[in-house]
Amino acid sequence: MVTTQNPAAPPALSLPARHPQRRARATSGSGRLAALLVSPTLLVLAVVVLYPTIVALKDSLFGTPGLNPKTGFVNETDPFVGLQNYGAIFGAAGARFWNAFWNTTFLTGTTVALETVIGIAMALIMHRAFQGRALVRASILVPWAIPTAVSGLLWRWIFNSNGVANALTGQHILWTTEGFHAKLAVIIADVWKTAPFIGLLVLAGLQVIDKEVYEAARIDGAGALRQFWNITLPLVKPALLVAVLFRTLDALRMFDLPYILIGAQKTSVETLSMLAQDQAANVRFGPAAAYAVILFVYVFLIALAFVRLLGADVVGDDGPTPLRRRWRAHRRTKVAA
Amino acid sequence: MKSRTTRALQGAGAAFAGLAALAACGPNGTAAVGGRPTFEGRGPITYVGGKDASGSVQAVIDRWNKRHPEEKVTFVQLPTDPDAQRQQMIQNAQTKSDAYTVLALDAVWTSEFAAHRWVDRLPEERFPLRQMLKPIVETGKYRGGLYALPMSSDGGMLYYRTDLLKKAGIARPPATWAEMKADCAKVKRLPQARGMSCYAGQFQKYEGLTVNFAEAVNSAGGEVTDAKGIPHVDTPQAKRGLDFLVNSFKDGTIPKDAVTYQEEDGRRDFQAGKLIFLRNWPYAYPLMAQKDGSSKVAGHFRAAPLPGLNGPGSSSLGGHNLALSASAENKATAIDFMKFFAGQDVQRFTLSRAPGAPTYDALYKDPKLVKQYPYLPTLKQSILHAVPRPRVFRYGDVTAAIQQQAYAALTGSTSSTQALKDLQQTLRQQSAGE
Structure with missing residues (x-):
């Protein structure tokens, strides 16, 4: 999203350093221009990202107005309660919160792991040149094109007690009741829906790999597996990491699939988003905002860890990934030539 | 404007x-x-x-x-x-x-x-x-x-199979839960009733469960909340109501699958000839009476008031x-x-x-x-005979608490006594917070 590649730097480098003073003025001028050009983006970001976040933080410090027992009407102002909403989440509602926290983490971990493996497999299949390739590509992408709410309804039919899932396996499992099977149902439905997303991004990564690299590897006698480990995977890694990061952030906010497929307030699949929605639906915006803030912090930390530890190159500035360095070197030689 | x-x-x-x-x-x-x-x-x-x-x-x-x-x-x-x-x-x-x-x-x-x-x-x-x-x-x-x-x-009604009841020699639809269970036993002896289940309502964890729970409690002479919004679910009457549902799941009167049922699941089962009795709303009547072949029970069913513990039950509204x-x-x-x-x-x-x-x-x-x-x-x-569902301004919390405990009791993860005790406590806290 934020692809503003250090707008001030390149012109500064290309300017001849004859008059230091003039250069400084020119830089500040172009910096001002850059700031001007970027400002609409920043403004939009401030309105749609910063403002709601700050308002959510503020709201999370307010409680729910009580009922005036004499009139029977709800009081008109939200009382300021400080950090009480957070205290309640970790105190009185702690069991429910931690259950939702582990559910969210577990569902994210399992679904993203499965989606990555299946997505890569899909991408490899879609990348192959064979007859009917267009058809295969289109059909792999169909689940991704279906809205989550609709796929939730579809899978609810499949996991009905008289549904296809039970008919195929010959079992009689009540999927939407509490238990591990409910988690399993959500995982299956989610993997089905979003593995194509990873497949699509990995496919894009595959398509930019030079064929000559494989040719060279074949001449050196590398087998298919070796080619995959030593060429395909490292070269597709930047695209794959971005795909996995996006999926992880998305899965951490998982709401509609468990809500529609299994149902509200089912302990087995209740996620953090569902807790926030539950509070908001009961017109308790303070506690709802507190849940949202906690989820925000959690998602933020995971994203930060991704970028720091795995070097996911989302922002596209100074990611110290090997590929990037190679690309820079490549560009430099090109410029020199 | x-x-x-x-x-x-x-x-x-x-x-x-x-x-x-x-x-x-x-x-x-x-x-x-x-x-x-x-x-x-x-x-x-x-x-x-x-x-x-x-x-x-x-x-x-x-x-x-x-x-x-x-x-x-x-x-x-x-x-x-x-x-x-x-x-x-x-x-x-x-x-x-x-x-x-x-x-x-x-x-x-x-x-x-x-x-x-x-x-x-x-x-x-x-x-x-x-x-x-x-x-x-x-x-x-x-x-x-x-x-x-x-x-x-x-309002909820009890749909029943006129053809099967008649064949089993039953003159009128059951007015109590005990009569309903006895009628089922008679009907199930008929060769046509092989593989049929006795009764179903709406027992998935959603608003329908609150409706069915409240009906069971009211039909046994109990009440969920009184006119002032104060809960009374830890009474023997309420327990008898919930026990009807819990025991019906245990002894197979209600099929195990019904814990996932909403209105439409029960209607499909009934019109496919899998149920003898069904609790549902009036909307189902013309659908089940359709003569285009979609319903196997067209012309063979009627609706009666809901049964209760000692006489006609009461519906939710x-x-x-x-x-x-x-x-x-x-x-x-x-x-x-x-x-x-x-x-x-x-x-x-x-x-x-x-x-x-x-x-x-x-x-x-x-x-x-x-x-x-x-x-x-x-x-x-x-x-x-109907009793309104709890009339409290935080209805969302009340119905969530009812669903939580009723579902736990129906699936056997808590006893009905414990479920009602916990429910009473939760509802009391909620009404105190108002």
Whole structure:
């Protein structure tokens, strides 16, 4: 999203350093221009990202107005309660919160792991040149094109007690009741829906790999597996990491699939988003905002860890990934030539 | 009325993950402050309700618009999902928008909307409430005042297989749970009844479970909450009610699958000939009576009042009531429209297009309607014995707590005694917090 590649730097480098003073003025001028050009983006970001976040933080410090027992009407102002909403989440509602926290983490971990493996497999299949390739590509992408709410309804039919899932396996499992099977149902439905997303991004990564690299590897006698480990995977890694990061952030906010497929307030699949929605639906915006803030912090930390530890190159500035360095070197030689 | 852009902006604001919308929700005074609202102003208004599946809502509004060209009503159609409807109506109230005038409120939302002053208290004397069934009128009241005008109702009934009961030598439908179980045992001895289950209702963890739980408790002589909203679920009567459901799951009277059932699952099973008895709403009647081959039981079933512990049981009440948004304009027109829209003629017309439960006593005796919907006299009995679902302003919390404990008891993860004890405690805390 934020692809503003250090707008001030390149012109500064290309300017001849004859008059230091003039250069400084020119830089500040172009910096001002850059700031001007970027400002609409920043403004939009401030309105749609910063403002709601700050308002959510503020709201999370307010409680729910009580009922005036004499009139029977709800009081008109939200009382300021400080950090009480957070205290309640970790105190009185702690069991429910931690259950939702582990559910969210577990569902994210399992679904993203499965989606990555299946997505890569899909991408490899879609990348192959064979007859009917267009058809295969289109059909792999169909689940991704279906809205989550609709796929939730579809899978609810499949996991009905008289549904296809039970008919195929010959079992009689009540999927939407509490238990591990409910988690399993959500995982299956989610993997089905979003593995194509990873497949699509990995496919894009595959398509930019030079064929000559494989040719060279074949001449050196590398087998298919070796080619995959030593060429395909490292070269597709930047695209794959971005795909996995996006999926992880998305899965951490998982709401509609468990809500529609299994149902509200089912302990087995209740996620953090569902807790926030539950509070908001009961017109308790303070506690709802507190849940949202906690989820925000959690998602933020995971994203930060991704970028720091795995070097996911989302922002596209100074990611110290090997590929990037190679690309820079490549560009430099090109410029020199 | 505000301009289209204003409303679009409000919609967009609400769409920003709800977060942005929260900022605009500082509650302040309404028209109701300082005595009774005056209901002034004439002009165009809107009617806000769920999806109009049969098309009769638009037809009725067209009729009004023809007669009142200066006070036109626009139909704002909300999604089918009741939660989504409630959400949009609350958002409208919190932004103090005048986009919504007359709201079709679900009967159980009355207390919440009234307590938050999102809707105005209505002038009772201007509506023919005496011609309506009393339990239905109660669903529109909060603390003795009328906040919503009943437009349609809904009551549970016991659908039963006339052919099988007759073959088993049973003269009339069961009035008690014990009779029902005995009838099932007799019917199951018939060769035609092989593989059939006895009874089902709605036991998935959703609003339907609250309805079925409340019916069981009320039918055993207990009550979930009293008129003041105080819970009484740790009583022996309530336990006998819940035990009927729990034991029926244990002894197979209710099939195990039914713990995942909503209305449609039970209806499908019944019309496929898998159930002898079914608790459902009137909407199912014409669907199950269809002679196009979709229903195996067409012509072989009827509806009876719900059975109870020692005699006829009592139903929960559903339905929709008309309320007047506090932030609306042209309230004089709105009151007239409400009177027209919930009127007897309109209800007769609506009923002739789609099954339902009217609020006027006279319509339950209308020969033409009774011929079309043979369930009407039974439904009237069901409604007269009905008890409203808990009338508390935090209904969402109450129904969530009921679903939590009833579901735990039905699936056997807690005993019915423990479930009711926990439920009583939760409900008491909630009512203390009010």
